[in-house]
Amino acid sequence: MVISQESEIIESVLALGNHIGHTPLYELQHISPKKSVRIFAKLEWMQFGGSVKARPAYNIIKQAVLNGELGNGKILLDASSGNTAIAYATIGARLGIPVTICLPENASWERKMLLKGLGVSIVYTSKFGSTDEAQEKALELYQNEPDKYFLADQYGNENNWKAHYDTTSEEIISKVNGSLTHFVTGLGTTGSFTGISKRLKEVNEGITTIALQPDGALHGLEGWKDMETAKVPGIYDPSLADRFMNVDTFDAYETLKLAAKKEGLMISPSAAANLKGALQLAEEIDEGVIVTLFPDNAEKYSEVIKSLF
Ligand SMILES: Cc1ncc(COP(=O)(O)O)c(C=O)c1O
Structure with a gap:
């Protein structure tokens, strides 16, 4: 729901x-x-979400909900090859926040299945570009449709280290x-x-x-x-x-x-x-x-x- x-x-x-x-x-x-x-x-x-990344994912989502950037139907968008994506996915599923992840295509089968099972939309990027290319893709998607997405940007978001x-x-x-x-x-x-x-x-x-x-x-x-x-x-x-x-x-x-x-x-x-x-x-x-x-x-x-x- x-x-x-x-x-x-x-x-x-x-x-x-x-x-x-x-x-x-x-x-x-x-x-x-x-x-x-x-x-x-x-x-x-x-802990909930199963990795260290629960902490930054939760803090990024919490601050965005509190200041009205998320929770109004906007899709959380970010690049990740693993744990952060799973953390966003578990927290997103729990709170009813849709999640889109840009993921290098060589991520393991287990990762892909976990994310799919948790209801994430996956945008695949090249296996040669690592998460650097996935980050560029997330930025491009956001810039094309800024009203549709909240760009979580784990690499640049101060709520990560905080x-x-x-x-x-x-x-x-x-x-x-x-x-x-x-x-x-x-x-x-x-x-x-x-x-x-x-x-x-x-x-x-x-x-x-x-x-x-x-x-x-x-x-x-x-x-x-x-x-x-x-x-x-x-x-x-x-x-x-x-x-x-x-x-x-x-x-x-x-x-x-x-x-x-x-x-x-x-x-x-x-x-x-x-x-x-x-x-x-x-x-x-x-x-x-x-x-x-x-x-x-x-x-x-x-x-x-x-x-x-
Ligand atoms: C398995 C694993 N180890 C280490 C790290 C590094 O932690 P941090 O992103 O806080 O530097 C991460 C982050 O994604 C991770 O998933």
């Missing part, structure tokens, strides 16, 4: 906030190389405040790194923030962007990183297996890459508390998982 009354949709969007975020901060007890270095990860698949500034960082602080020494995560839209680092630095400027990058343009870490070669997101603020580290895809896949066997977690390639970054860092420091994110679990990556086990 499409909720048409303005007050009803505002009520529904605010109520949905209870199911976004509030994810566990899980200690990796068996794979830290030293007892004096503790490593924690936010299990971000444990979601993490307001929620993810506060959840981390409430659990490890005082002891946290390092925060490390990979860059995609850069919303999670930007929002969390900004807030953590305000609380304690001594916390070291480390941004992770793939070791080249061609990599197997879905959700990550190589900032040297990709279109740089409008919200990206490189000055927030004290340091950059590279993670090799093969090493990430080995870490994925380790996390399954030693910690009981079946995580996604990008979550494993974050863990690999945290482990590399743990080798270098004598003591500390490292926090990272596990953006999603392995469920949507059957092709990768099949090749590993």
